[in-house]
Amino acid sequence: MSKSARNRVQRNNALTERTVPWGGIAFFTVIGVVAIVAIAYAFMQTRSSASSSSGPIDGLVQKDGLSRDHVTTPVTYDTTPPMGGAHDAMWQNCDGRVYDQPLRNENAVHSLEHGAVWITYRPGLAADQLGKLKAKVEDTDYTLMSPFPTLDAPIALSAWGKQIKVQDASDGRVDAFLKAYVKGPQTPEPGAACTGAKDTP
Missing domain, CATH: 1.20.5 (Single alpha-helices involved in coiled-coils or other helix-helix interfaces)
Incomplete structure (x- = not known):
């Protein structure tokens, strides 16, 4: 070939x-x-x-340098509701707990130290508003809710050193606050116990 x-x-x-x-x-x-x-x-x-x-939550009030002392006497707080400061040695149980009576400030503040968000409302808040808040609390660990007779707004959310007041439970800032401050970076003792202490108002 x-x-x-x-x-x-x-x-x-x-x-x-x-x-x-x-x-x-x-x-x-x-x-x-x-x-x-x-x-x-x-x-x-x-x-x-x-x-x-x-971004910051609109209307957010902040306080730094809050005392963490344990006391046995009543404390006069400079915010209503309080968002930190000296408090009772026993925390208020805050495992998504809804209370139907006002709480002792000194116990609730101890819960804030552990990372809880305390939702307070003015007595007389409409039932549908209460229902929305109750559902949020029961679905969120490290929260507690109670009436607060001297509250100057319909609803307030308080964490250690942080607080907002809103007019309506549907306000988007409610969820934003819970997301930001339940065991948030401002918490002195994040994840410390939220059960096994004071279970009544």
Whole structure:
């Protein structure tokens, strides 16, 4: 066989032909596009949640340098309801607990030290409002709820060193406050016991 004939046979041999692997290219292109979309989506979700949670809650009142002393006598607090300060050695049970009578401030403040959010309401708050608050408390550990007769707003939420007052239980700041401050970074003793102490008003 002549040299030119051998070359023609080699060129026509399927094993020696070079073909573009379109199937593999398409597969890896699709995988790459999916990965890029997933990464971009995750990045946008992170930015969105960071921007929604990084801003301050409108109307938030803050206090620093609060005493953590244990006392056996009544304490005169400079905010109503109190959001920290000297308190009784026994905390108020705060495992999503709803109380129907006012609590002793000194016990509730100890619960705040452990990371609880105390939701207080002015007596006479509408039943539907009470129902919404009660549902939030019963679904959220490290919370407690009670009436507060001298409250100057319909509803107040207090954590250690943090407080907001709102007019309505549907106010978005209620959930924002719970998310930010239940065992939040301001808590002196996050995760300390919220049961096994005072169980009555």
